[in-house]
Amino acid sequence: MDAYDIFKKLTKGLTFKHKVLGVKNDAQKDKVPIKKEEIEIKKEELSDNEEDDEPSHSESEPEQAELKQDEIEQDDDLQLLEGVKIGEKKSKREKKEKTEDLKKKLELEEQNRFRNEHGIKTVGRHIPPALQNFSELVTKYNVSQGLVDTITQCGYTEPTPVQRQALPCLLEGRQIVACAPTGSGKTAAFLVPLLHSLGSTQGGPRALVLCPTRELAHQIYREALRLSATTNLRCSVLKSIKGTRVKEREATFKKSDIVITTPNRLCYLMDQEEVNITLEKVEWLIIDEADKLFEGSTEDRSDFRQQLEQILIATGQGQRQAKEGQEKSRGVRVALFSATHTPRVAKWSRHALKGLINITVGQRNATTDLVDQELLYCGNENGKLVAFRQLVQKGLKPPVLVFVQSKDRAKQLFKELIYDGINVDVIHADRTQTQRDNVVRSFRVGRIWVLICTELMGRGIDFRGVNLVLNYDFPQSAISYIHRVGRAGRAGQRGKAITFFTQDDVVNLRSIAAVMKQSGCEVPDYMLKLKQNPNKRKQLMKKAPHRDKISTILTKPEKRKLEESETKEDDKSKSTEAITNGKNKKYRKVENKQNGPKKAKFNPNRDGKAKIQKGKGKPDQDRNTKVKKGKGKLKDLKKKNKKNVLHKKAKNVS
C-alpha cells in the first residue's frame, strides 16, 4: 500500500478545500503530485472516559452549551492533513445522541402502532405508553402483586383498550378524559389506580367517585369491593340521609378511603348544618358518566357545574394550588369517564384540568360493535304492542331489557305484559329504594326475564349477558340510544338491540340510523337521507314526545259516542255562557269551576248557606259577607281580576 492509498483510505468521504490543496478543478485534482513525506497525520485521541462522562439529553441548557463549545474545539483540533480542517466529522457523542433519538422515535412509533391496533387515540403531552399486559403494572408501576392477582381472579386476563391507556396515565398521576365504548371496563380503569395510589387505609375520604344514579353507585361499589379484596382500604356508598341517620352517615363518610355517590347526595350532606365533614383530604375525583352529569339545562351553568364547583372548593383545591410552590402539593386530580363525548365535558376539562390527556377508544359516540341492531317500523302505539307480542311468540331469549320514555309508560306496559304470562318486572323512579334494589337483584340472578325500565337504567348499569335491548319507545337522542343499546354486548359478549319506531319518531331517525351505520349495521339508505330539523330535535331532547297510552283495553263504541256527545254539549254550554256573559278567558275559567259539581249542589237551604258563607256565592246580606271575605283574600293576593269575577258571580247568583 503506497502513500496515495493510505491518503485515500484516510480521507474517504471527506471534501477538501481546493484552495488549500492548490487544486483548481477535478481534472487537475488527479494530477496533483502528493509526496509521502509531505503527509503528516495528526490524530486527536478522544478518551473513552470522556465519552462516558457525557451528560444525557435532560441536562440543563448552560451545561449543554459548554459541551457544544468543547465539541467545536475538538472538531477544530481534529485534523487529518496539515492545513485541512474537518468540520463535518461527527463526534461519537453526536452519534450516540442520534441513535438515542432514533431509538426514541422507534419506540414512539411502536407505541403508536400498538395503540392503533387497539383503537386507542390520545391527545396530550408526554403520554405514558399503553399497557401490554397486567403484569406490567407490577414491573413498571410498582403495583402490588396482590392487587394484580385480584384483577386476574376477577377474570380479567387481558386489559381492555381503555384500561391499557387509562391505567398508566392515572398511575402516573395524570388528569384524563377517557371516552370508550359501553361495557369496555372503564370502572376497573379508574378503580385500580385508586386502590394502588391510596395504599393503606387512612380514612378521609381520599377519593370521590361521582356518578349520576344510585344504582350505578352501588354497582361501582361492588366492583370496588371485589378489586380491593387484598387491600385494607374502605369503600362506601353514600346512602340517603334521613333525620337520625345523619351522624351515622357522617361517621361512615369520614372512615372511608373511597366514597362513591351521586353529586346530589354529597352536596346535600355537605349542606346539612349538623354535619361536620371535610373533603380536604381528597386526592382523586373521578366523574363517571361525565357527559350525563354535565348534561342539563340550556343555561351556561348546569346544576352539576355548580355542585362540582362546590365540591372542588371543599377539597381546598384553590388553596392547595396557591401553596403548590412551597408544598409541592398537586391538588385534587380529576379523571372523567364516559362512553359518549359531549362538547360540555371537553370545554370544562380543557379549561379546568392541567396537563390533560384525552383518551378515545374506537369511534367517538358510536355503539359497541358487539350488538346487532335493528329498526322496526310499527305504525302506531298499538302496532308496538302487537310487534312486542310477536317477538314473545317467536321466542325471546332472556334476559331482556325494555326501555320506555317515562315512568307512566313503564307502568302501562307492565300492566299489559303482566297478563301475558311473561316473567316481567318494572323499575322506575316512583318505586321505593328497596323495591328498586330487589328488582335489580332479581334481574341479575335471573328471577326476572324481562325488565321494563326508563332512562334511569340506561347509564352504566352492567347486567351480565343481556341478550336483547328493546327500545319500545324511540330514544330521544343518539346519545341515549348509544347508552341504552350498550346494556347488551358487554365485556366481549354479543347481544341484540331492536328499536321500534312510528311516524312520530322520524325526527331522530336519521341520527340514530347514522349511529347504527357507523357501527356496521345495515340501514336503509332513505333513512340516512331524511331531512333533519334541528329545532325539533332540540325540543325532543328536553321533552319526550306525547304518545298514546299503552293499552289494549277497548272502550265500548256506545260509551265513546256518549262521552263524545257529552263533551260536545259541555263545550256548547261553555261557549254560550261565554258569549252571553261576554267574559274573557280568565273569567270563563272561574265560571266553569262554578258551574261544576259544587254549584250543582247549591240550593238556598241551610247547607247552601254554609257554603255561601265560605264564599261560594250567595244573595243579599250573605253576599256582603262573602264579598267582604273575598275582599280580604283578594287584597292579600293582589288579584283585582278575581275580585271582579267574584262580584259578578255573586250578582249572577242573586
Ligand SMILES: Nc1ncnc2c1ncn2[C@@H]1O[C@H](COP(=O)(O)OP(=O)(O)OP(=O)(O)O)[C@@H](O)[C@H]1O
Ligand atoms: N379486563 C377485563 N376483561 C374482561 N372483563 C372485564 C375487564 N374489565 C372489566 N370487565 C367486565 O366488563 C364489564 C363491563 O365493565 P364496566 O361496567 O366497567 O363497563 P363500562 O365501560 O363502565 O360501561 P358503561 O359505559 O356502560 O358504563 C363488567 O362486567 C366487568 O366486570
